[in-house]
Amino acid sequence: MNLNRLPKILQHVHLDGSVRIETANELLNKDVSSEMMIDENCKSLSDYLTKFKIPISLMQTKDNLIRVSYELGIDLLNQNVIYVEVRFCPLFHINEGLSLEEVVDSILKGLNQSGIKFNLILCMMREFSYEKNKQIINLANKYLNKGVCAIDLAGDEGSYPTKNYRNLFELASSLNIPFTIHAGEADGCESISSAIEFGAKRIGHGVRTIEYIDLINEIREKNITLEVCPTSNIDTMVYSNYKEHPIKKLYDLGVKVTINTDNNTVSNISLNKEYEKLKNVFNFKVSDFIKMNIDAINSCFISDKEKKELILKYRKEVQNEGFNYGS
């Protein structure tokens, strides 16, 4: 069973964490691979986050933003990703004078050029002030349904608790801007509970839900989907190895989980590799992966009409590629 051609939906991927190494090397005219990928010295999410410095330094011009977005689109099309929600923090890309709109327009342009079907998720950051994050909400409001589909809260969850961001999500809700929240990765129960309380329909990671039976029940009842990124969780030491990861347990308990890479370059992972690992370690079958992808479509930040069309397209692609629902 070769999963490379299985059609896939990708809900959780950071553009800055997925810049091709060759592109960075070429633009900087030196080998920066060790500064962009994690190694055995990575002990936490805070360490992991240092690997974004180089790519962010490069993503400050229209040309570079268009290029890295285009290349991500191509890399994902090659893995038969039929729809992706790409996320990034626009405020990271204005250090050399670009406006927030120019940042978004450039990324839209690059992804459009690649030909992939996509939407953007704009990330607010935990370390930013309320006012700065409000700028992201206003930007999302401006581009909503014009290439942007939602906002997110990213950054160091261990140092900045989710509960402190209530005002931002109240504002987003009042503007009908959908959102997902990174929670239940570096922090546990309290963080996930806050995300649910704020009204998140999707949670980035959320894997530590497994530690709390009440939360498992609540997540099932409220039909919340977890954007699971197994390799990333091992890189940030949430789990010591792949076998310890709770994705299979969550899935067996009826929690909706989707498969994601988080940061293709920082974690040195592709979506295909992630599927292969899950198949080998947990014995997931093609039918499980198909279910997870249909669940993914149903929890994507798109209209009901688009969901229906995407499910039809997904099923057709499964057939065209010769995959069998029963296998």
Ligand SMILES: [Zn+2]
């Ligand atoms: Zn993430």
